[in-house]
Amino acid sequence: MDIKRKKQVSEWAVKTVMWISMSIVFLLVFSVIxxxxxKGCKAMSWSMLTKLPTAGTYLGGEGGFPNAIVGSLYIVGASTVLGLLVSIPVVFYLNVYLKTSSKLAYWLRLACDVLFGVPSIVYGAFGFTIMIFFGLRTSLLGGIIVITMLIIPIFIRTMDEATRNFPREILDASYALGATRWETLKVVVRQIAPGIATATLLSIGRAIGDAASVMFTAGYTDSIPTSLSQPAATLPLAVFFQLTSPIPEVVDRAYAAALVLTIIVLILSISGRFITNRFSKNKL
Amino acid sequence: MVKDKLAQSVMLGLCLFSILMVVTIAVGLYLKSSPVLENKSLWSLLSSSEWRPMKGEFGFFPFIIGTVWVTVLAIAMAFPISLFTAIYLTEYAKSHVKKFVFPALDILAGLPSVIYGVWGVLVIVPWISNRFAPHFVDFSSGYTILAAGIVLGIMVIPLLVSLFIEVFSSVPMELREASLALGATRWQTTHKVVLRKTLSGVAAATVLAVSRAMGETIAVLMVCGCVIGIPKSILDPGYPIPALIANNYGEMLSMPLYESALMFAALILFAVVLVFNLLSRIILYRLEKTQQ
Structure with missing residues (x-):
């Protein structure tokens, strides 16, 4: 076989392999969804979303998982707000106060990337020991603390990536008008708003789906928590605990909870893509 | 001006806090696991297979082996798929193809691990039990290392693809153009220029995916079978470290040494993930720098 032909054959073979790889990816997405x-649509009913579990629920009786939905929303809502409060100043400091060659910035980015890689079960175990240390029991507060720790590195790194491409001239313009760096924050926040939005969606997705970290810290309960010191149920745990039940009605509840969780995550990921596409068009 | 100074110190404080969090986790886990470390030597903890918490025997060997098996399988499956997908997306694909692939990858990346667990229990486990395993063994429940490996492999694909894409885009366009101008085909350019130039980056990305796979808990816990013992083949059930921690955390509070042993398990996980992450991130940062 001459060289030219060999070249073409290998090109063709590689292209086939690539197409196969991509089809596998699509097949997997399709299969999971x-x-x-x-399973979820068959199991879904209105009472699943509205009726609290009762004593007989886990033996096949009536009831759904609004406790888990509300618990998840409480935890995710609170930790997202806390996460934003911590990470916006950090990102701002990283990109406005520090020079790009700064050692501190390097170590901070490295620390966040490493924290991002730490398994959530380690956060869970560590968070649990901290709670014991402060005399807390499994509670809504514990869940919020751990999830906040979990999402802060994601927040910082995603927003940081968005801020890094942001034009430095805007800073100079703001300083030239006599603004302090603190006042310039407002300009920066407005500029990187789409970045903040995507980071938030990403973090919410991560926070709402994480089971390993809330397992020991938020616990599980059949009622909707009314104070920070009460345990709270979460959606992933509602799926996890009920899936292994031998009773079909209980397993159905797990499927329905999985469907709710998937829909939430799909909405988050689609709107994240939408924001990125929409705003990257008019970027400078 | 006072406000500016105040804001600056608050922000500096928050930054230091983030960096210190890594140290705090390490120290906290070490302090908690020190009772079991005083009781047993590090080597015997890692190499013994005796796991009898009630008698104070803690051998982590079966769990370490379980983790290694599952991780290796997952990476072996995810690596070729991710590599070729990433090459296609950076070197070949037109923008309208990317419009379909990126959202698909977004969805894969966003799905929570418990959803992959449900999918594994409903699809992969029955497939192994009914179709795959009967060719090799008499009976398998399907809850095996293989099932965990497959589920985990799928979970790391989006991470690997996005890291590979980042790595490949660090190669300057001029190098590709030079190669193409000499008459090389796209594939020749890819494997002789792009891949050769980014070998360290590809390795770093893979190490990062390995560390992610090792720590994955819920999905693996749901399909791995959770039987303590050293698996002989991929059709045996396994028991990786994260599953061990998750399964036993509630019940160990009455026994300080047991709690300490589980904290030691978390410490092993943290230490390995920390080292892997530091190494690969530093390599990836270097690569990013050469690009600028």
């Missing part, structure tokens, strides 16, 4: 939706 299809499985969750087909």
């Amino acid at each position: 299809w499985t969750i939706f087909s």
